[in-house]
Amino acid sequence: MKSINILGVETSCDETAAAVVRNGDEVLSNIINSQIEVHQRYGGVVPEIASRQHVENIGAVVTEALRAAAVSIQDIDAVAVTNRPGLIGALLVGLSYAKALAYALNKPFMGINHLEGHIYANFIEHPSITFPLICLLVSGGHTSLIYMEDFQNTRLLGATRDDAAGEAFDKVARFLGLGYPGGPAVEKAAAQGKAGLYTLPRPYLDKNDFEFSFSGLKTAAMNMCNKLNKNGSLNVYDLAAEFQEALVEVLVEKTFKAARRFSAPNVLVAGGVAANSRLREMMRLKSKISDIPLFFPSVKMCTDNAAMIAGLGYHHYKMKNFAKLDLNAYPGL
Template sequence: MPEYLLAIESSCDETAAAVITRDLTVLSNVVASQAELHERFGGVVPEIASRAHVERILPVIDEALTTAGITPADLKAIAVVTEPGLVGSLLVGLTAAKTLAMVLDIPLVPVNHVEAHLYACRLGAGRDIFPAVGLVVSGGHTNLYDCQSAVDYRMIGATIDDAAGEAFDKAAAILGLPYPGGPNVERTARTGNETAYRLPRTFLKEDRLEFSFSGLKTALLYEVQGQPGAHRTPPAMTPQRLADLCASFQAAVVDVLIAKLELALTRTRHRAICLGGGVAANGYFRDRVEAMARRRKVELFISPREFCTDNAGMGAVGWELLDRGRTAELDVDVKPGLIR
């Protein structure tokens, strides 16, 4: 008889549920986006996100089960993201998961959202990919990991300020591009010259596994609006200037990401990379990482695009955790916040 896992994700602004079989076949992966609710604010508003999760969590779970062609009684376990994220958002998903686990009398498996992004690479590969250097690049996280197994991750580096995805969103706001910023910056950059503006690459040549993008964001702001106290009027924002700024900004972010990935490979001596998170969907970044992996002769596993942004399919890691007995009692709580 097939065994089914229901995975639930509500850590930020996506309400998601998925049904995954024991052999890691994703039968359904339903995501209700809140992008339209937060667009006019230029970022996620926690209270709005929480209320939207309350409205959407049950319909999303029902659609995931219906699409998979199963009923709640068929479930073997419930996996749910409990960390990190927005406290109100996390609580909505966890409450739904606890209720189902109690009523159905099945195990409850807590999942770390950031680590699940790395497991999405394993899901896409269809085979074991560890040990590897892991990099999660998203709106809230830019973290490097020493991944010894599918459930054994040790963080070895992180951003000290803005995450890369957050920097893309702020850059888009500076440039007058719509939210979410990452896809719009990438799209605009396609016709730009990435060498047109020499923007800073913090820690690029330093022997440290840390990232910083706040200075880059500030440099872009000064390029667009002029430096405070300066008497020079910035050039008009023509379509080509906009494209050049986007391309130069994108290249600066990716240069640093690639450099730190290479440093992590050297330190860990791993021969594989796994790359996940929303920024991993960026085509320019993917091309640059692929070129680096070929040059260094290491294996590269990038999360499939459908698993890059927040979703519940990557909750398939719940099977790995379940097999190792890493379940939780019904009094388990969320662990909000960002992992820096």
């Protein structure tokens, strides 16, 4: 069978990324140009600046992806590009570039859902995963539990009603003065502290559904910070550790409760927050106790990347699920 090389392009937030993936799971290159340093001083991603960076960087990133994969542009069989959800101005850069590239190569192109790409990252690295499964999708914009019978048939069991987990990390990190991006900043601070010395709530843990809510936990952490600051007894590391512990506990418990309820033989975790080492540790522990196999992408594949887009693009390619020239980008699902 002829090998199929897919070029993936991803510009949905603050990473300009391109990758070449062969036959859906052989990652020939995975280039990520992160803008973290550019956005750092603003305490979060500035959409207009992200869009400007993308259009400056996209050419070099794609060129590098081809070079690192040791393929010429003519060896590309199709182009897969993230067209939803994300920052609209940022998405439009990658989409416009990828569409034009595919058009000029006279090759098909596919619009890819960024979140499905995150889930697919697991299948690139663990080809042995079988369906059905429960997937916890946890990132800066989303916190959802999804039941997947296969790639096409999925059911949303529950999602966050307010802040996404990654968003809560960012906001608490900013409030505690730990820096940006919040996930790694809180994780680093938490490693120097101890959970349990302060007590924060475990929101929705007692509820019998699969919804999440992290806004209250975030506010509780901020209020506790203010209170402890007033009497001069704040240990920011211990507070970070307790916040992280509370958030992780809710994610772990709800995910495995869903796996038991729906008799899912496998659990997946996907999205940027899946890179959090405490979440990985507690998930592994729970998997062992529950005897339910657990899959994570590697840390590099958790954050936004184009290999996951190209990998999923291969499946769209096989199904001839090609986009038309008027494909647009959408900020939401």
